Amino acid sequence: MRLIICHCNGLINIPDLDLGPDVKIERYDDLCKQEVKIDPGEKVVIGGCSPSLMEGLFPDADVEFVNLKDHIFLMNHSVEKAQSLLKATIEKSKSGMGLKKKIFTIRSKSTAVIGSGVAGLDLTNALTKAGRKIYLIEKEPFLGGTVAKLDRLYPEGTPWSHTVLPLISSVVKNRNVEIFTNTEIMEIKGELGDYKIQLKNKPRGVVDCNNCGACVAVCPITVQDNGRIRKAIYTINTYPYIYAIDFNSCNKCGECVKVCPKKIDLNEIEKIIEINTGTIAVATGLKFYDLEKVEEYGYGKYPNVMNVLEFERKITDGSFAPRNVVLICCAGSRDNNHLPYCSRICCFLALKEAKLVTDRYPETRVFVCAMDMRSYGNFEYFYATLRERGVSFIKGKPSEVMQRDGNLVVRVEDLYTNELLEIDADAVVLSGGFVPDKETFDKLGVKIDGNFPVIFESGKLGNIEMPRGIFVAGSASFPAGVFETIVDARKSAFSIFSLLQNDTIESSQPIVYVNEDYCSVCKTCISVCPYNAITIENDKIKIHPDLCMGCGICASACPAAASRLEKFTVREISDWVKTTTKPGDIIAFLCKWSAYNATETAAYMKVQYPENIKILRVPCSGAVEPNHIIQALNLGARGVLIGGCYPDACHYVKGNFKARTREKILKETIELLGLSRDRVRLEWIGKDEAKKFESIIKEMNKG
Ligand code: SF4
Ligand code: SF4
Helix, strand or coil: CEEEEECCCCCCCCCCCCCCCCCEEEEECCHHHCCCCCCCCCEEEEEECCHHHHHHHCCCCEEEEEEHHHHHHCCCCCHHHHHHHHHHHHHHHHCCCCCCCEEEECCCCCEEEECCCHHHHHHHHHHHHCCCCEEEECCCCCCCHHHHHCCECCCCCCEHHHHHHHHHHHHHHCCCEEEECCEEEEEEEEECCEEEEEEEECCCCECCCCCCCHHHHHCCCEEEECCEEEECEECCCCCCCCCEECCCCCCCCCHHHHHCCCCECCCCCCEEEEEEECEEEECCCEEECCHHHCHHHCCCCCCCEEEHHHHHHHHHCCCCCCCEEEEEEEECCCCCCCCCCCCCCHHHHHHHHHHHHHHHCCCCEEEEEECCCCCCHHHHHHHHHHHHCCCEEEECCCCEEEEECCEEEEEEEECCCCEEEEEEECEEEEEECEEECHHHHHHHCCCCCCCCCCCCCCCCCCCCCCHHHEEECHHHCCCCCHHHHHHHHHHHHHHHHHHHCCCEEEECCCCEEECCCCCCCCCHHHHHCCCCCEEEECCEEEECCCCCCCCCHHHHHCCCCCEEECCCCHHHHHHHHHHHCCCCCEEEEEECCCHHHHHHHHHHHCCCCCCCEEEEEECCHHHCCHHHHHHHHHCCCCEEEEEECCCCCCCCCCHHHHHHHHHHHHHHHHHHCCCCHHHEEEEECCCCCHHHHHHHHHHHHHC
16 A cells, blocks of 8 residues: 655655565645546555645545644644554554445436426526526426416516516427426435335316306406415416316316316326436425414414415405505414514515505505515615615514404504504414425435435435535525525536536445445434435345435444445444544544644644644544544543534534434443543534634533
C-alpha cells in the first residue's frame, strides 16, 4: 500500500518512518497541485491537510486521511503523535474491506411526473422540450391541480388561466407526454434508472363527449366541491375536454345515461397500467391542514366558516356577497396543538382574499386578524393597498368563533389597543396551514414526518436531490407562490435532464454490506435506517445501494456485527484504536459534518487544545460503536469523546439522537465495569465551535 505525505509547502515535517516493506512512502510539497494517480482497488493513506479539502481530489479512490496540518503541526503537537496516527490509519486501511464502485444503469430515459398543478405542468413542459418522454399522472379527473379551482393566482392575483392554460395546451399537444388523469399510484418498485410503476386508472364514466351538458341538467345529485355546488357529473375548464362522473357521489340512477346512452358508461371498470421510468418527479403540491381540528373556530360546524379556497370560489361564482368578513391568519399554524410551523403563504392568501372581496364588493367591511403579518418583498404593496381600501388589521389571534342570533361573532383581543373585541361577521375565512402529501411519499418509500418542509438528504449522486432519482418540485416540498414554483420546477427539470443524459451513474460513496453468515434477520437495522435503505427479500436482509447514504447507523446498531460500512468496519476501527491508544489519551470520534470541522477551525483560530487527544473522523455520531469506546478505555484511555451535530441538525436525520440513546446505556455499562461514567462524553459541537471543543478536552483532562 502507499503512504503519501504532503509537506504543505514546508509546514509539515515528518522524518523517515519505518512502516515495513509493504508500505511505499511518497512525498510531495504541494499534493493538491499535483496529478497523482490512484488505481482502482489500491489502498492509500494520505497525511497532509484537511480531508474535507483533499477527498474531492480523489473522489473514487480508497483513500484514508490523516490531518497532519490541523491536528499536529498547527497545534504544535509532537511528531510522535503524528507517527502514531499515521501507523494507526495504515493499520485501519490494511484491514479494510475496500471500496467498491456502484454502478446504476439508466435503463429508461423517461420520467413519471406525479401531479399536474403548476409545478408538474411546467416540469413536464421543460423536459419534453428537451426531447424526454413523460408520463404525467393526475389523481383528479382533470389537469391543473388546486390552482385550476382558483379564480386568481397566488400571490400576484392574475387569473390562473393566463399561466396554466398555455401550459396545459403545450403539454397536451406534445407527443412525448402520455397523460393519465383519474389515476392513482398503486405501487412503485425498482431503483434509480429502472422503476416499474403500477397505476390504477379509475373509471371516468364518460367517453368521447361533445360537452353538450345534457347530462348535468338531469343529474339529481348535487355536490359541495370546495365552496361550489356541482352535479355528480361535471367538467372544469381544463383537459380532458370531456365530462367525468364523480363515482363517490353518483348513485347510478341512470338519468344521465337516458339522455346520452352512447357516451356514458356507469359500469366502466378500472384499469391497471404499468409504466417503466428512470426517474420520478413528485409535484403533488400541498394539502390543507384539517381545520375541523381547530375546534374553536367552528369549521365544519358553521356553514359560513370556510377556508380560503372555498371563500374564493363562492365569491367569484357570484353565489355569495358578504357584508362583514373576518379573515383569520395562522388558523392551526404556529400552534403547538396543531402545526408548529409557519406555512409561509397563508398571510398572503388572506391578503389575496381581502383584495378579491374588496375588488368585487367595495362596500364590504373586511377585518384581518393576525399575530403578525408576513409579506416579504414587493408583496408589501398588498398590505398598503388594502389599508387604503379601509381593511382593518387587528394584531391578535382570535380565541373563538361563535354564533349569536344567526350571525357569526369573532372574539379577539387587539394587542395594539388591549381591547377585547367581538366582531359580527357573515363570513369567517380561515387562512390555515398546509401539510405535504405524505401518502405519495409513503408509496415512494421516502420517510417524511408529515410536516413542511419535506426534508431529505441531498446529493450522493451529484445533482440528485433525493436518493434514487426521485425529485420534488414546487409546493410538494414547501408552500410556494407561482413564481417560486416555476423556478423550482425548472431546477428539477434541469437535474432530471442532466441525470438522464447518462447511460450509467457511478458512485464510490461508502455503503453498508451485510454478511449473511452472521445476520440473524433481527431487523434492528431496518428499524434504525433513516432512508428505508434496507428491506427483506427472500427472508434475507437486502441493502439498496441507491438509497444507502453511508451513515453507518445500522452497522453500529447491529448486534451480530453482520452489517459493515465500507471504510468503517468493526475491524478497521478496532485496529485504529488498538494501534494509537496510549494510557492517558483522549480518543475522539468526531462527526465529519460538525465536530470534526471544529478541530479545523481551532487550527486556523490558533485555539490550542491539549496534545493527548487522538481524533478519528466518523460519518455520524450515531455510527460509533460501544465496543470501540470500551476498547479504548481498556487500553488506558483517560476518556472517550463522541462529537456530533446539534439536535435537528444531523446530516442523517436523527443519527445524533441514536448516539444519545446509546450513550446512556453505555455509561451504565462502563459503571458496571467499575469505571467512572464521566469518562465517556457525547457533545454537540458546531463547525465553528473551536473554543467549545477546546474547553471540553480541557475538562476531560481535569476529570
Ligand atoms: S441488525 Fe444485523 S443481524 Fe439484525 S437484521 Fe440487520 S444485519 Fe441482520
Ligand atoms: S448506512 Fe445508513 S443509510 Fe445505509 S443502510 Fe445503514 S442506516 Fe441506512
